[in-house]
Amino acid sequence: GGQDFRLLLAAQCLAKSSVIMAKSTHLRISLLMIWRIGRALLSYRALAILLFLAVGPSLVVLNKHIMEASHFPYPLCVADCGIIASALMSRVLVDSGLMQIRPESLAVTSGRAWFNTVLPIGCCNALMFATGNAVYLFMGVGFVQMLKAFAPAVILTVAYFAGVQCPSRPEVVCVILIVWGTLFEVKGEMHVSMIGLAIMLSSEVFEAFSLVLSEQMFKSSKLKPVEAMYIISPVGGVCLTMIVFVLECPRMIASKDHHKLPGILPEMSLAAVLGVAVHFIGFFVIEATGAVTFKVLNIMRGLGVVFLSIYLYGERCSGLEMLDYSVSISGFCGYSYLQLFPERGDQLERWSKRWIKVKHRKRHGSLFARR
DSSP, rough: OOHHHHHHHHHHHHHHHHHHHHHHHHHHHHHHHHHHHHHHHHHHHHHHHHHHHHHHHHHHHHHHHHIIOOOOHHHHHHHHHHHHHHHHHHHHHHHHSOOOOHHHHHTTTTTIIIIIIIIHHHHHHHHHHHHHHHHHGGGGHHHHHHHHHHHHHHHHHHHHHSSSOOHHHHHHHHHHHHHHHHHHHHHOOOTTTHHHHHHHHHHHHHHHHHHHHHHHHHHHHHHHHHHHOOOOOOOHHHHHHHHHIIHHHHHHHHHTTTGGGGTTTHHHHHHHHHHHHHHHHHHHHHHOHHHHHHHHHHHHHHHHHHHHHHHHHOOOOOHHHHHHHHHHHHHHHHHHHHHHHHHHHHHHHHHHHHHHHHHHHHHHHHHHHHH
């Protein structure tokens, strides 16, 4: 009986040890797989972030080079290359099966919905890209980038008058900071162009309308960003092409600048590729890092463009302009934070209401005591 008990105990110990070894082996394999997946994800995120930080400024510099150094002052034609290339690329990806478009997404953006949402968004995008590219003919790259910090104020104004969003007190404070910083930026700029300011403001207005309409479309139809690009890009490309034929082609033919197209074809092709990359990489960065990181990276990219313009073009940027730009960026960061974390905005709104009530009571109490 004792020998059988020892044999049974030894068998149990052997079984437990084999189970422990199997678990440890499984744990090592799991940790190794987690390490490899994490490393792949980190490399994917790092690559997406680097491309996002590099492609946007590269496109700005290239477009400015085409319009000024290559003596091809047709910003709408240059911008049209990127939109048409994006529309063609999205079509190729869908037809090849690399990108899927849900039938319900096509159904909710057809018929009356196409005229009410897709067509206005496509036209606004076309006008936004056109004016956003044309402004570089009148103002420097760095100053234009500083003025882009004014965009949240325009977006909030358009959303308010469209009845989409009623701004809270913290959002109003952030917008006031943005407006204050931008006004002093313009005042501190020695060679400001009123035509350039009007074009820049038009670009931001078109962007605001596009974002407000896109937000309503995403809420009602639940489209994915890639699906939206597949549906909207052709509309924007056709709209901008028609504007190019009306506004720029007659002037291009009259001045015989269309003969320059074969010579700048490599630059135009590269601009089209970078335009496609800007659209797709933005989606990849949001998917890989999240909206918070995307906002931070967007601010970093803007700062990079400002310093790049100082280095490449020798643009002067005074300390006062940088200080005012910092104020605008502070308001922009605060506004982005409130959009990303609305519950914090609600807390600040409740705190501000309580503070106003307390100040109101104290003031009325002091007036009553004086009487």
